Amino acid sequence: VSRLRSAVLNYCHIKPRKLSDAPTPSNFLFLKRENNRQITNWHKLSAHLTDKKLMKELRVVSFDNLGFCEQMEHLNWADMIFSPHGSGLFLSAFAHEGVVVIEHFPFKMYRPDVK
Secondary structure (H helix, E strand, O other): OHHHHHHHHHHOOOOOOOOOOOOOOEEEEEEOOOOOOOOOOHHHHHHHHHHOOOEEEEEEEOHHHOOHHHHHHHHHHOOEEEEEOOHHHHHHHHOOOOOEEEEEOOOOOOOOOOO
16 A cells, blocks of 8 residues: 555655654544535534644645545545545545544444444
């Protein structure tokens, strides 16, 4: 994956970055959905993370209308990624090593095969 990530970032003219040495504050990327699996109270999450000084900067973006290289730029920037469950999380493979990915499942979603 690291070779593929390097090739993609090179193609997009993005300088690869590594996770900062300090565990906090972090660059927090909130991936939102436009049509489904929306999280309506993301602003409360943002306020909580800010109050607890758990993030340095927040970006709330939707990948729905962004080009591939724009998506890679956001993923390269992030130290933490919070996203609803779905195939869009596949792109987190292009984030830098050490990134924290938090996957949010929809309310009342139950899958006995996932432990």
